[in-house]
Amino acid sequence: MSKKIGKQTIAFRNKPSVIGFYSVAGMKEGEGNFKDYFQMILEDDLLGENTFEHAERRLFELAIKNAIKESGCKDEDIGLLISGDLLNQIVTANYAARSFNIPLLGLYGACSTMAESLAVGAALVDGGHYNNVACCTGSHFSSAERQYRFPLELGNQRPPTSQWTVTGSGCTIISNKPSKIKVVNATFGKVIDYGISDVNNMGAAMAPAAMSTIIAHLKDTKTNVEDYDLILTGDLGKLGSEILMDLMEHEGYKLGQNYNDCGQMMFADRQKTFQGASGAGCSAIVLNSYVFQKMLKGEYKRVLFCATGALLSTTTVQQGDTIPCICHAVELSVEE
Amino acid sequence: MDIEERNKKYNEYVQAKIPKTKNFPTLIYAFVVGGLICCIGQGIMDLLMLIFPTMSVESATAWMLIVIIFVASLLTGLGIYDRIGVFAGAGSIVPITGFSNSITSPAVEFKREGIIFGLCAKMFTVAGPVIVNGVAVSIVIGLIYLFL
Structure with missing residues (x-):
């Protein structure tokens, strides 16, 4: 039986499961809406x-080490570490991997890396190549600011469409051992560019990519929006989520109460982050705390996790290019 | 629908949807803070001329500038100036204290990459364009002045 369904989706027939997860959140995130879950x-x-940059590496090390511990495995039980981050040459993932005696597969999907690594990890476990893999990503507000934007102490104002890069890291251990949460299938997204060039409006740039992948997933799996308890996008923020809902409605899909966005949910209004959170760590820490915990409690049974990423660099921005974006979706479900 | 048309429509839709900066309150904040910085500068200058009655206006201006540039730089290092900036916007960017902040902040930020390639090389990443423009404009004006 083919493991590819439809045009973009791969099914995991052997149902790899999530046996451990861990999230490390920064100070500001720790005062936000998920403080009780991290x-x-x-x-x-x-x-x-x-x-x-060193601090970001430590974040990764903490997340990976503790996720392995939570899963009941030892370092040597983990066949592969699949990891990526936002910094140039994915230095955080590469340098953090020095601390572990585990082979590394580095990948870059900007803020979509959590879904990307889960999909790749689940495929490798499903194919029988590994028994256990660790999927990790994260970001740090201060290292991202200095790479993409301005020095921290510069007295400039943030535009109202801007988002706040999350400090945090999340790691998931996927295994062929049975457990409650299963990775059912994954949809890899196409690179979508709707001509947005404003780097302070990532939500608007990424929303069409999210739409493309979600629709592809629904078509491939022959499911409807209502079939999911939660459809969760990565870091579209408040504005981006509204745009996604508009775009989806235009295509004939109505995202309702079961839709939400990690970026939108992360911070409380009093934290003044304008459109909410962003960064690779944003979806990683929400998934590896709130979502998995709710799934273990049985409050969510079927979740479509769609992490979104803007694939830009400071050079392409300065040369006036528009922002290409991507979204990968992973379907998770609870099976007793 | 071709891609260009789709993108144009999407950009128009997004432009209509994005929240706008509230102009009126930000104008007031900028005016008050910017005005306050200028008043402090004037105060320092008056004080200098009061203490040193023989001091010329030019040298009093120079000393006043040195003082407020130093203070802005110090506040940047202490992590206070960027908080003023979030509130005041152009009010704390336009006066010379903003220029001081724009040089000190990358210096503080990139110190970790070393003195030469970090601090010295990156110090003018924000203020550099302003300096280049200033020099270029002064050359043009100087030439006009020469031939008039």
């Missing part, structure tokens, strides 16, 4: 390191 909240965004 397994670890930092007390110092530098983690005692000299630079924010």
